[in-house]
Amino acid sequence: MDKILRIDMGADGGPKTSSVPLGQYAGFGGRAMTSAIVSKEVPPLCHPLGAENKLVIAPGLLSGTASAMSGRISVGGKSPLTGGIKEANSGGQPSQVLARLGYAAIVLEGKPKNNDLYKVFINKDGVKISVDNSLKMLPNYDLVAKMKAEYGEKICCISIGPAGEMKMASATVAFTDMELRPTRHAGRGGLGAVMGSKGVKVIVLDDTIVRGSTPGSPAVTMQMRVPKDPEKFKDANKRFVDGLKSHAVTGQGLPAYGTNVLTNILNEVGGYPTYNFKQGRFDGASKISGETQAETEKTRGANPTHGCHRGCVIQCSGTYNDKDGHYLTKQPEYETVWAHGGNCGISDLDKIAMMDFLDDNYGIDTIEMGATIAVAMDAGLAKFGDADAAIQMIHEVGKGTHLGRILGSGAAVTGKAYGVERVPVVKGQAMPAYDPRAVQGIGVTYATSPMGADHTAGYAVAQNVLKVGGDVNALKPEGQVELSRNLQIATAAIDSTGMCLFIAFAVLDQPDTFQALLDLLNSFYGMNLTADGVTDLGKKVLTMERDFNAKAGFTAAQDRLPEYFKSEKFAPHNVTFGVKDEDLDKVFNW
Amino acid sequence: MDIDNIESWPSITLEVEGPLVSHFFLLLQQGVTIRSRTGCSVASFLREEIGADIETIKRIQSVILDGSPVDDLESAVIKDGSVLALSAAMPGLVGATLRRGGTYSSFRSGITYHETQEECVRGEGLVQIKIFNLLMAELGPRLLQKGVIISSEDFIRFATGQSQDFWQGCRRITLDGKPLDAGELQDTAWLSGKGQIFLSVSSDKARA
Ligand code: SF4
Helix, strand or coil: CCEEEEEECCCCCCCEEEEEECHHHCCCCHHHHHHHHHHHHCCCCCCCCCCCCCEEEEECCCCCCCCCCCCCEEEEEECCCCCCEEEEEECCCHHHHHHHCCEEEEEEECCCCCCCCEEEEEECCEEEEEECHHHCCCCHHHHHHHHHHHHCCCCEEEECCHHHHCCCCCECEEECCCCCCCCEEECCCCHHHHHHHCCEEEEEECCEEECCCCCCCCEEECCCCCCCCHHHHHHHHHHHHHHHHHCHHHHHHHHHHCHHHHHHHHHHCCCCCECCCCECCCCCHHHCCHHHHHHHHHHCCCCCCECCCCCCCCCCECEEECCCCCEEEECCCHHHHHHHCHHHCCCCHHHHHHHHHHHHHHCECHHHHHHHHHHHHHCCCCCCCCHHHHHHHHHHHHHCCHHHHHHCCCHHHHHHHHCCCCCCEECCEECCCCCCCCCHHHHHHHHHCCCCCCCCCCCCCCHHHHCCCCCCCCCCCHHHHHHHHHHHHHHHHHHHHCCCHHHHHHHHHCHHHHHHHHHHHHHHHCCCCCHHHHHHHHHHHHHHHHHHHHHCCCCHHHCCCCCHHHHCCEECCCECCCCCHHHHCCCCCC | CCHHHHHHCCEEEEEECHHHHHHHHHHHHHCEEEEEEECCEHHHHHHHHCCCCHHHHHHCCEEEECCEECCCCCCCECCCCCEEEEECCCCHHHHHHCCCCCCCHHHHHHHCCCCCCCCCCCEEEEEEEEECCHHHHHHHHHHHHHCEEEEHHHHHHHHHCCCHHHHHCEEEEEECCEECCHHHHHCHHHHCCCCEEEEEEECHHHHC
16 A cells, blocks of 8 residues: 555546555545545635545555454545535445555546546556446446446446436445445545546456466455564454454444444434434334344345455444345445434335435435435425335436435535425534434534534544543533544544444443554554554544635534524423534634 | 223233244333332342343443433332333444443433432332343343233234244243133234233243
């Protein structure tokens, strides 16, 4: 991982590639890499779909190694949805493969001069870019099937669906999983539209090499990246895996039920946003809970415990079969089940799974899409609970009808178009599945994250491990602001390692597992990273992102929740969001 | 639900092959009611009514009483009509937030449980229990063996959703103490509109 692949899509005579050394970006991976390149090279006031914006795709620091959980990949650019900097990350196979091919990042720059659609093929021999207009408007599953027919089964793909081609603000960048299905998405912020604006439909990665010189010699994948200190690395990895396996969440809860295990408990505490954030409980919650979902999957011969990439030992994912036992989609995650389920008043798991498939196929962010449908339901376009109408709305987006273009632009635009006041967005991005009135600390992160309302922004390592900003008295009101700050710093750092954020639960509770993570990084790179170093990295990333947003015109006014969260009481606890504006403004004081 | 009428509710007992007890677990996430002591702390309720030992209680990371997360199991009091939900450790920041006494409990201080009752009124009452995720297998068999109250509609939905394999694995069924064959129980028309029923399920798992 010692080079960056730059592809100038606007070069005279067609796309030009160059492979350049890391230079000033050495030592960066994942989110640190995407945010560093975007903040240095993209003019903050540029149009997100213009030639000056860049799409950066970066594996994590440990991707492509034998380290467990190291297969996350970050995608960054200026967001068409928020107008600010964006990093969205995903699982899937491409992170490992791209890293093994030696690339620390792919940067798509410029803009083609015509409407041709390109595919990019990268293997050990280099990069080939070709026009392939037969791919136009292909949904992700069909596209990947075509690539498989053309390049064989050992590839993996990074792609956009029709939503990305139509440059919709809720479009995703899709990544294939171990079964070569486009089920993993860098979902948030519309980065699929940026890829669409560059005219790139798909990047196909192939890290196979032929072992032996005789005809018929087997094709095998390239070797793992080699650590500076292999013995220490092996030992750290073992401790890391043991820590993950022994923790109740990463070792048992997530593998058994996936993230949707949260539905029942969020509903029970009245923090489950229902009917477009009108109330905190949904009568149909137990019908769509993780427990019900896992049982349904087992009964139908699907697998409720499955990884999204090789090397995942938590395996929070799974597969979901239809009533006849045929694969329908991957196991929908909690946020997806909520967005299309309780938030829209829908309690039919099969219909929700269908919506998950359609979102993946058209390349649409499930959270944004679900939140948008709920806003549209509030506008009277359909009744809450009408699953068929919700499915139809997703088809409208996929086909790019006039209505679909509005819906595909996200909840904020749909709310404006239909005159709806209750639009749960921050910086133009829809809130995920936790109501900030019931869990106010989450609201602090929704309001202040440079990414817009984001549930993963404050997800990571406990301050009692990192001691970010010293000890926090969690019982004081200002403790919520301090905790949110610490979590955002730690998350930015974890996002830069390429580790799946779900390791955070084990790292949060077990200092030994956190030390094992540091030892993995140190033994691989020959560094001496300490907890303080992790903190500094997180702060650096957030500072770059905040600076970009400030130059793009963001002020404190954008670090706010919509007004109605302060005035509309949220049942059953009848609470409003009470964190003061001046406290929100202190989140980034360090 | 009126405790005075409890004796008039139909009482169904099932003795099933061990693994089949898991078929009843999804009833537990919806909530089942038990007749129990009230006026006691959540901690003693868990120990004495649910049969949870110290290690199990450690694994019950989130305790929700009447919709509010409980931090102190000793001071929160179970009352007639209480709804108590139990969960193992949950993922995510929100999962961490909802853990009892965790670092992030301040994130949900607005909905945290605070005991208001100054004096415990000891007595007997009906308490609804919801058991989620990994705890279903841990606490479910024993609770089901002790017996739970559910609505006849929930039982009808359960019975009609079971395959023949399940019914073949039912070794003994009784209704109000009299033996019943599986076919009679599958024909649930007679249960419709019965209100509540008392259900007890025993298996090798509960006995183990
Ligand atoms: S824990 Fe889940 S999201 Fe993370 S790498 Fe494994 S399957 Fe993917």
